[in-house]
Amino acid sequence: MDMQREGKFQRILDAAIEAFAESGFHQCQVNKIARLAGVADGTIYLYFKSKEDILIRVFQERMGEFIAGVSRELSQCKTTKARLRTIVRTHFTYMEQNRSIAIVTQLELRQSEPRVRLPINLTVLDYFNLIEGVIQQGIECGEVPKIDTRIARQMIFGSLDEATTDWVMARSPRTLSSGIEPMLALFEGALRLRE
Amino acid sequence: MDMQREGKFQRILDAAIEAFAESGFHQCQVNKIARLAGVADGTIYLYFKSKEDILIRVFQERMGEFIAGVSRELSQCKTTKARLRTIVRTHFTYMEQNRSIAIVTQLELRQSEPRVRLPINLTVLDYFNLIEGVIQQGIECGEVPKIDTRIARQMIFGSLDEATTDWVMARSPRTLSSGIEPMLALFEGALRLRE
Amino acid sequence: MDMQREGKFQRILDAAIEAFAESGFHQCQVNKIARLAGVADGTIYLYFKSKEDILIRVFQERMGEFIAGVSRELSQCKTTKARLRTIVRTHFTYMEQNRSIAIVTQLELRQSEPRVRLPINLTVLDYFNLIEGVIQQGIECGEVPKIDTRIARQMIFGSLDEATTDWVMARSPRTLSSGIEPMLALFEGALRLRE
Amino acid sequence: MDMQREGKFQRILDAAIEAFAESGFHQCQVNKIARLAGVADGTIYLYFKSKEDILIRVFQERMGEFIAGVSRELSQCKTTKARLRTIVRTHFTYMEQNRSIAIVTQLELRQSEPRVRLPINLTVLDYFNLIEGVIQQGIECGEVPKIDTRIARQMIFGSLDEATTDWVMARSPRTLSSGIEPMLALFEGALRLRE
């Protein structure tokens, strides 16, 4: 029974991602999500507190998975260079393979309402910590000179984020993953990585 | 008479920036902007097509000024290093001194509706071209090795943008301008700048 | 088995009285009644046609008992004076001892929807007949002069009803039963009761 | 301009009385009131805070007028008997001539929600004070023996109220005003009125 519940939760989540990506959060009616998920309007409110709650949960669930994935792969890396490559590659690859999630992440989730921003920021923080951890580790190993990890993280995340937004909005068919190596080279230079 | 018109236009624009920064674009009622600007609701529609149009014009006007300013200062710079410093310094300083504009820029303008995004992107493009121009110039002068200017621009703009968002959302009183030098160092490394 | 059925019926009825008295008919959710009664939401619909039906049955059951009680006591009375006293005393005492029922009776049952009013009015009619019977009897015995029994009943019931509403809504701790004798004196005067 | 405003306010009020009397408060949609008043839905909210507010204002405005009328007529009366007659006559006549208001007053306004009850009770209090004033005056003049004015008021108001409810709900064409003299006789007896 609990698997049925979980299944319906995921179905609504997936429907919401498609709907948000297609129409935008504000445009999209709850009724559309319900239709896509194959449930009644009211059913959504058995699983989510509100329309905003769906948006928040989309991020928490999907980015949670993504961050867990990055974290897992990072633990297998021996060098800072490998770790940076993992971050760039996983970030770009994930977004490229989940375009709807990317659209929601890059556009719809940039909501200014504190009710939405706060829980989202909390989740992003995990990703920030991951990135800052890699830099910190690099410094401790002597692979990276002493630098401000917060600012380095802003550079890394900001760059990845901006590249993704560019890709999401561009009509050009250039792939996101083609940017992995050039971006990585920039990061290595910025961090003055010693091998 | 035209100056009166211009004056009222600017008053509404400034009122809108305050109102959007305070309440958020969707929360903020046109009526509030009118009150802040000291005009009637209907008057706003003599100067702007719609509420969305106000948001777009805020960006076009203020960022237009900002970009023109950066452009002007860039023309005085002799080296790529100086140009990068100008970009970072002007970006951080401007945002720090215009917090309401920063809030609107970093949060409220991230609207997914194409009607809003498109004209905004068009303006941002000028800034992108400016940044890419600096990189291109660096490559031509031999100060920067041959790299993908688009990706380098994504890194530079993304980093500045992310740092600004961090500052806007953070409750910490850390200044944005304290990040100028560290950020600049990262950029120089990334671009492998030769002096 | 039938006693089990009866027991559950009564449990739901009692739960509904508490719930209606506490939250008001429209505010109160069926789900709350179910919780108070310790049954599932759906179970209620095995015993009642609808939420409105519960309200109607509350009145029919509880006021039915009340009216039967008054009727029983009246049959023991020898004089019109005794009968009037019985009515006033029983009315005030019953309401005072069943505050939740009084709240539902005086406030929640004043529903304008004909679906609710009609069956309720039908039950109240029994009480009206009881009161008019006492007056008629008084006239026939010569204790009361010839008067319009309908209007006399409106006076008696209206007075008792208004006093009860006053008590239900008043925050003052004045008891309802303290009004028995004064009210009775008014009725005796109104009916020009001869002993 | 202010008369136009007042005119529209009254038009909405009258429309609401008709609509509430016809469909009941909960059944009646705001949209119906708007249509009857010949204004747009939104216009109603320029004059009233909410649907509930309309109900409250109906009572305050119309009963306010009624109470003021009774008060005016009472000041012309010389004896307690004349004052009682004025109350009964005005009450019955007013209701009879304003059936829709009577329906709203006797049925729709018996709302249990405190938000509605409280302001209504406050207005009714004026009427209660008027009635209690008449009794008190009677006692002071020696026309009425010392009795509890509150209970006497409960009797008088309760009787009038119940007679009105009876009339509103009865399909019988019996007039309310035909009850004036019999009801008055009961009141005189109840108060043991000396002339």
Add this chain to the structure above:
DNA sequence: AATGAATGAGCTTTCATTCAT
């Protein structure tokens, strides 16, 4: 040009009721 009263489209959410188990 300026006003601001009037418009009316638009949508999330609740909750009484049902019915498959």
Add this chain to the structure above:
DNA sequence: CATGAATGAAAGCTCATTCAT
């Protein structure tokens, strides 16, 4: 009999925009 997850109809109110003055 009992359950409780699922249903889906239903409506008050807001607020961007208009337009008569």
